[in-house]
Amino acid sequence: MPFLKGHGTENDFVIIPDPDGTLDLSAAAVARLCDRRAGIGGDGLLRVVRSAAHPEARPMAGEAEWFMDYRNADGSVAEMCGNGVRVFARHLQRAGLAGAGDLAVATRAGVRRVRLAVDGGVTVHMGAAKLPGGTGTDVTVTVGERSWPALHVDMGNPHAVAFVGDLAHAGDLTTAPAVAPATAYPEGVNVEFVVGRGPRHVALRVHERGSGETRSCGTGACAVMVAAARRDGADPAADGAPVTYTVDVPGGRLVITEHPDGGIEMTGPAVIVAEGVIDPALLAVS
Numbered sequence: 001m002p003f004l005k006g007h008g009t010e011n012d013f014v015i016i017p018d019p020d021g022t023l024d025l026s027a028a029a030v031a032r033l034c035d036r037r038a039g040i041g042g043d044g045l046l047r048v049v050r051s052a053a054h055p056e057a058r059p060m061a062g063e064a065e066w067f068m069d070y071r072n073a074d075g076s077v078a079e080m081c082g083n084g085v086r087v088f089a090r091h092l093q094r095a096g097l098a099g100a101g102d103l104a105v106a107t108r109a110g111v112r113r114v115r116l117a118v119d120g121g122v123t124v125h126m127g128a129a130k131l132p133g134g135t136g137t138d139v140t141v142t143v144g145e146r147s148w149p150a151l152h153v154d155m156g157n158p159h160a161v162a163f164v165g166d167l168a169h170a171g172d173l174t175t176a177p178a179v180a181p182a183t184a185y186p187e188g189v190n191v192e193f194v195v196g197r198g199p200r201h202v203a204l205r206v207h208e209r210g211s212g213e214t215r216s217c218g219t220g221a222c223a224v225m226v227a228a229a230r231r232d233g234a235d236p237a238a239d240g241a242p243v244t245y246t247v248d249v250p251g252g253r254l255v256i257t258e259h260p261d262g263g264i265e266m267t268g269p270a271v272i273v274a275e276g277v278i279d280p281a282l283l284a285v286s
């Protein structure tokens with residue numbers, strides 16, 4: 001079985017081409033592939049399937065030829081991956097499966113449009129953020145003895161964004177931070193810890209649902225950008241003007257713009273680093 005390995009700001013993925021959707025990748029098999037010692041290693045897995053060949057994507061097949069079947073490192077399914085969709089588009093371009101210009105990718109959160117620039121940067125139209133609890137900090141994030149008010153942001157997948165005094169206060173993040181009330185996130189949550197770096201410039205650490213602490217999270221960076229903008233009193237819908245933030249992540253930098261219509265654009269790198277063949281014995285796990 002062929003595979004590739006890629007990353008976007010060091011959020012890394014095993015990529016499995018499966019154009020006709022014939023692979024039955026169990027959660028255990030995905031977890032084995034993502035295992036950094038017993039497998040290939042990755043924060044997640046991108047299965048590359050023709051939309052027409054996947055029941056969840058078939059309704060989007062007219063708009064987007066390819067479906068990103070995203071899985072977290074523990075094998076769980078997620079709706080969307082902002083770094084993953086850039087890497088997915090890079091793979092399609094490199095494999096000659098997508099032409100120049102804009103490319104539409106089907107995801108569980110809907111179709112996302114991606115633009116691959118000649119300088120290597122990749123821009124994704126991430127859709128609009130939803131704030132289920134409004135702009136008030138409606139949830140609480142706790143690590144050890146420290147708690148912070150946090151903002152619930154939905155980027156197609158769920159996030160809790162907490163502004164902290166120091167990124168080190170998040171601790172070693174070897175276990176998931178507690179988020180209350182748990183009823184706010186029936187499907188689990190990705191948690192971002194944020195500090196300011198300067199005007200329209202923030203830095204984050206993230207603990208991802210299903211993957212643990214990662215070096216970057218694209219949807220998380222967009223959630224952080226919106227939370228930071230509201231905190232700074234910027235709201236493009238009300239102001240009638242876009243606002244752009246630089247978001248530093250442990251693995252690099254993302255530039256994110258929110259437009260007056262609510263649409264969010266994220267630009268960052270996407271790199272394929274290796275390709276090879278998987279021993280079928282690796283997948284013989286239940």
Ligand SMILES: N[C@@H](CCC[C@H](N)C(=O)O)C(=O)O
Pocket residue numbers: 011044072077078079080081082083084157158190208209210211214216217218219220
């Ligand atoms: N790293 C991703 C997000 C992947 C999914 C997330 N762990 C979830 O379960 O929602 C990104 O770049 O957005």
